[in-house]
Amino acid sequence: MEIDKAIEGAADVSPIEFRLDPGSGVPTYLQIVQQVEQALRLGYLVAGDRLPKVREVVACLAINPNTVLKAYRELEHKGLAAGRPGQGTFIEGTLDVVPLKDQQALRRGLVRWMGEATKAGLDEEGIAALVASAFQDLRQTKAAKVS
């Protein structure tokens, strides 16, 4: 097995490396944003970490540099990262993580609801389709409130 290492030299190794899923339908810049958020949630990234340099990401994924810049700008806009001139982009904020206790309560509610949906005759795909369509309603309500 071969292991690609992003950068040699322990001091400068980037804590995370991005990967792309071209079939996901999610725009490339958004995939990068989501992976940073996910890494923050899971503790792979903490405040003070340097994100991979634009040139490194570009060389690794063969993507347009503007895409990486757009993702990093979005992270700055969200208050999760900040650019330091000549040094790179660094993690600043943390994500508001929902406390574990609340997550468990929400999860119990969801499992109960899924039981009811199964009883009503929905299979897993049916449930997923219903959830996706409910998400769309939620987003539209949000968008309507904003405008």
Add this chain to the structure above:
Amino acid sequence: MNTIETHRLGKRYGRNWALRDCTLAIPGGRVVALIGPNGAGKTTLLQLAVGLTASTRGEITVLDGIAPGSPEALNGIAFVAQDTPLYKYLSVADTLHLVSSLVDTWDGPHARARLGALGIPLDRKVGRLSGGQQAQVALAVALARHPRLLVLDEPVAELDPLARHDFMSTLMEAVATDGISVVFSSHVLSELERVCDYLVLLSRGRVQIAEATDDLMATHRVLTGPVEQSDGVAQALSVVHERRAGRHTHLLVRTSNHLSVPPGWQDGPSNLEEIVLGYLRSPEASALAGPGSPTSDTAQAVWA
């Protein structure tokens, strides 16, 4: 700054027009994909831009108003032709030496460092390198001239997936570090989305799309709904292409504002491949940046 600007440009070979009435303004600092079916005029347009051929009609300028083929244009533009032609019996080192004697601007250490990093032996004959390595040699030669604009004709068509990825990452790294503008032709649609930020679609010698990819994605939606309502809904919108089935239909729609979807219809984003295919299947539709773009300001009238 515009890297390539044309006005009613036309090129005729014998009785056939390879390019007709082509009006374009390709902005600088971009990675531009020039796409279209075989015979659409891609190679002709690129050859006109680098000064390898002269136009029959109309005008073309490069790098902000310079005539193609003039000394200034030749210095500012590097061109990698289709199938990356190189002298097969020269070694890599001799190839670099040859080019260095032919051009004004040459950064030899740059080229050798790039090839060294890729593990390409300088003493090897070019013909004994793999296809991917030969393409990398051609790219290194082009980049060592520090061009403002790099033009590539079908650079990755013949390469295997790994070589294609390596070639594109070298190219994108050069864009990131040197800020060069790139125009490349391709007919591989699936890989464009991650590489290019501006798209020009030629079909049958005419320009069908010339727009930033972000704008293209933001202004195209797919509406899916019952086929019997299709005509009514389509009437109020600027429909690029319709795929109609027995009961439902998919409308690829160009819109500048937020669509409020009629009841019973689904509205979703499109992707670059679907947009391009939609335009190719509807040769009369066009999406050109700037004023005069088709919009659907009356979209809400029907079901509001």
